[in-house]
Amino acid sequence: MSTMGRMLREHRGTAALLAVLVMTASLLISGLPRMVEQAYDDALRQDVTTAPTDRADVTVLRPLDGPPDLMSPAELAAAQQRWYELMPPALRRIIDTGPGSRAHHSVKSTQTPVSGRVGSPFRGNQFVNLAWLSDADQRVRYVEGRPPGPPTMIRVADRPDLGEIPRFDIALCRDAVTRMGLPVGTVLLLGNSGVVAARVTGIFEPIDPADRYWQHNWDLLRVEVIQAGESEHLHVTALSSPEVANSPDLQDRRMAYRWVLPVRGDALSAGEAARIADAVAVFSDRVRVAADRGTAFDIDTALPALLEDYLARQRDTQTLLMLILGGLVVVALGVILLTVWSLAERMRRSLGLMRARGGSLRQVAGSGAGVVALVAVPSALAGYAGAAFFPGPATPLAHAGPAALVLAAVAFAGVSLARVHRSPLRDRRDDVTARRPSARRLTLEAAVIVVALTGAYLLRARGLTTSAGERGGDPFLALVPVALTVAAALILLRCYPYPLRLLLALLGRARGAVPFLGLAFAARARVYSTLPVLILLPALTVSTFSATVASALDTTQQAAAWRLVGADARLDSEVPIPPEAIERVRRVPGVQAVVPAAKAPVHITPGDRGGFAVAMDLDAYRAILPEDVPPVPRPPADQEGPRVAALVSRDLLGYGQVNVSWTARITVVAAGVIERLPGVSGEQFNLVLLPPDANERAGGQTLTNMLFIRGTGLDPEKLAAAADLPAPPLVVTYEDELNRLASTPLAAAVRTSLVIATVALGGYALVSVVILLTIGGAERATAMAFLRALGLSERQARGVTMLEIVPMIALTALAGLALGLAMPAALGSGLDLSPYTGGVTVEGFSPDLLTPALSAVGIAGVTVLGVFAHAAISRRRSPNAVLRAGG
Known part of the structure; x- marks a missing residue:
């Protein structure tokens, strides 16, 4: 068996822990971006598919104040094809042209007054517009009468002054028949000059009233009541024959020509939102210069505004998720490197012997790094493969994240082992001589603290976003909360032994040995007992912050739902x-x-x-x-x-x-x-x-x-x-509105990410304490064996172990809780929850402090129980066996 295989088998426990950590971290780093990207796509598609079609679709129109050129149905169809050809590819890809599409073209007269009725009393303040829709025969069914036929010429007996005038057949909705008194057979005179006649030949209803198609043509389905002073004007649009499009008798009418180009919401993706908005602007320019016979065209759409509004909310979500996921990645990487360091420490004697027997530094460092690679590579691949089950498209981070973890772990192992084994048999005992921190390390720690404090100042001064809002969140400022926690951990590392040493001075003359011994071990601040603080504190801080934001999100959505409804239920009529x-x-x-x-x-x-x-x-x-x-x-x-x-x-x-x-x-x-x-x-x-x-x-x-x-x-x-x-009537309830706000894609993605981050960070905090216990297990067992030989009881030995570890856990938990609760205030206005409240602005939030407090206390409590269990298990080893084995 090779050297790497023997070391891997010998230290299989630590290797297994490293494998689990790399696999789970790769799964999260590769899977969560997929899930978030899917949420971004779903949110954009929901925004577009639920927006009114006259806002989401692209409509080409001919201005009413342009030349009075008439266009035949064939010319309208040719123009529609021309609009498709003028579209940039990014826009053409999302336009729906398949079966059942809302794509159609139409012509409608506007502001056409009813100037008289033939054979029935006149009713004033009524307007009936004539319209032809290219696909009306597929959208309506006639419940009375028949469809409009071609126009004919008639003479009105009681209006001989009009002479022979054209008569168009029209069909109306039931609302117009009821409210305006227009049954089948009614003949109207339309216009105050250039009068034409219109005969009601049928009554229609939409085949599918809920079809979003009718949002473009709502004027055909109901009467619009316009208040003009103290009187009401009734407006309706009637279906007529295709001859309306280019009838010379309507030459003087204000005819509105429109081509509706519907957008497929399911074809949109968040990554192309900005590109599509630019494509709409390009298409608008092309349409404006596509003059034909002097006729000008324009487009009418709010799609760019919808996309910009979505992108603004996406930037807010990205900023929040960057805070959460960034902290998760940093803590996961820290735990992995801590585990690698633990494995390297366990291989230290074997590699030192290899070095003493003539092994080169490259061989020694390569063997240690190879052991890490044997564990990390398959684990990362397993996590990467498992991430494929997460919904959503793969992102660059999903591909690069696991590889970066493996490279960092292997490089850290190689560098740390090369540094330790530069000289053969160079070894020293931390329990005999305490290592003083080098000037280089102190300078690095001071630099981290200064950068963190500077970032915190900038965060309060300018928020989380860059000066150009379209660029989104500033990655440096988004990582400031994690940097603050690392800086706090460094300060805690340097400062917490001093109050313990002061307490030791007070306990020096006390009769009980357990408090003095336990605090003496804790105050020594050896590497293996202090290094996990760099992981534990950020994990607790970000976990507490995640729980705080999750609680604030619930509170904010409840307030927004109440603002939207106003009661347990509201009925509007x-x-x-x-x-x-x-x-x-x-x-x-x-x-x-x-x-x-x-x-x-x-x-x-x-x-x-x-x-x-x-x-x-x-x-x-x-x-x-x-x-x-x-x-x-x-x-x-x-x-x-x-x-x-x-x-x-x-x-x-x-x-x-x-x-x-x-x-x-x-x-x-x-x-x-x-x-x-x-x-x-x-x-x-x-x-x-x-x-x-x-x-x-x-x-x-x-x-x-x-x-x-x-x-x-x-x-x-x-x-x-x-x-x-x-x-x-429209009936909305508070519960339904709250469920709607909570189930929107962006809110669901944030909530899921918060839950995953809270659970994962809590797990990483526990793992860091486990590593703390295992790294110092052998030395701690040796010390306890000597003390047991001197008369220390099993109960006292457990007490010493508890007092060695618990102060660090307690102080770290308190610091993590305080930093996590203070983080929302540190972020200031950068933490905006309005994207998840249906557009309702809720000033600030007062999160429930119980949830994050219980989270931190729970993690600290479980870790303390872990220490107690470790101390209880350690007593099973005989002191003689420990001393014979050399620890």
Whole structure:
């Protein structure tokens, strides 16, 4: 058997520990980036697929103020193909052109007034636009009448002045037939000049009302009500025949030509987000210069804005994960190197004998490094292979991380062994002579402390990001928390023996030998008893910080969910909610209280501004609030006369008195400030919170359209069914909103990473103590054997061992807990949790201190139990056997 094989077999326990550490570290370093990258992709795809299609899709349009050139259906189809050809490859790749795609082109008239009706009474303030959609026959079905046919020429009997005019067939949605009185057979006159006729030939409904396609063409499915002064204008768009696209009779109309190029959300990846945003800008430039017959084109999309918003949230997430994963990597590497050092110490005598027998320094260092390589390489490959089961694409770090661990471990073993065995039989005993730290080591430690303190100052001064936000987090500043913990560990290493030595001086005349001996061993600060502090303290600090952030994330999401809902459940309705519907909701099982409210956009003077008004019983609402949510202000004292006292947003406070035009003109006296109202909005401007009878007191009517509900086990479907309103209401619950926030890809990735980091770092902390015990096990056994021979009992021997190790563990645990709890304050504004709260800004956070404290105490407690177990096991060895074996 080769020399390396014999040493590997002889020290198989330490080698097995090294193998486990390398494998788990490789698994985490290679697997976690995959999982995080998958979360980035899922978050981007979720953002795009849930955004309104008119924002996410790319739409080419011809400006209404351009030349009045008409385009035939064939020209529209040719133009659509041309847009595809003009796209940069990065953009073309994500455009959906497959079966069932939303891709289509359309032409619609705009602002087309109904100037008369043939054979029926005229109704004013109605607008009917004509439209043709390239794929309408695949999107709608006719429930009454027939599809529109080709246009014909007619004469209107009661309007001989019009002469012969074109008549277009149209089909309408059921909402237009009901609200505008347009049954099948109705003939309309459209336009005030250049009048054309339109005959209703059919009524249609969408084949799939939930299809996102209709977000581009919602004007075909419902009537839009536009408030114009004191009157309402009703607008609807009707389907017509393809001749609408280029009919000369519509030459003078404002025709809107559009080409919808839908984006495939599942084709997006986070790594290409910035490239796609640039491609959209390039495509926009190409479209603008693609003039045909003097016609200008433009694009309408919010895709770049969506991508920029996502990238900003991704940068925040990357910064936070860099803090957590960076600390995990540093601690994992430190534990691996500590284990390598332990293995090298165990091989020291064998390699020293090889050196004494004429082995070269290269042979000695190569043999030790080879043993480490025999253990580390297969373990790293196993961890790398196991990482393939993590979801997500492989990243450069996933490939390079395990290799870097192996190289670091092998290089550390080779360098440390070469340094030790430069001269044959050069050996010294730490228990006889204490090694003083060299000037080089002291200088290095001082440099680490200075760099850490400088980084902490920069972190407070400028945050975690670089001056250019698009560059993301600053890697140097992101590693400052880890550097601070290493600096604290170095300071602890240098300082903690001194108070122990002072305590020893006090115990020197005491009768009991156990405290003196235990503290004397602890105060000697030998390498094997102090080096693990460099791992234990960062592990405890980052673990405590991870637990703190996880607790803060829960607290912040709960606050955000409450801000979004405003109660255990909230019911919003587009139509007024009658009293009998409110009573039915109150009788739903689980409902404990219901607070009706009315909300609406209003006009506010002075300032001639739009605002938002809410009328509700504020005392009743305060009564349903839990104790752990931010309080809502009390309602102001009522005013005498027609004026109404109300709470207003801070921007309206300076007016003192404002007029609110709701169902009546309400004179409002600003009697207090309302910063925001849960369930209504976030940061609110031009907000007026009125008493429930404010409209009645001004001569109007309060139309309830919102219910705040308190209860347990609330089912949104049961609440909506109990309301039984003409238009289905929107019901949201606090639990559902909290689950939604917690299950978003970025929040889930952060939470999973925090849990993994906390568990892994706790494990590494335990391993560092195990190494501490095993490295000094032989020397400790020899010392205890001598003391046992001098009369020390087994119980006293265990006490000495405990007092040797426990002070270091206790001090390190306290320092790690303090640093971990202080880390959020050190990061300042750099720790932003708003990306995981649905866009709701929650100022600061007050994390639960119990979880991180229990985490640190638990790790310290388990390590102390490990020390106790080690001391109990050690007593089984006979002192004579230990002394005969030389330790």
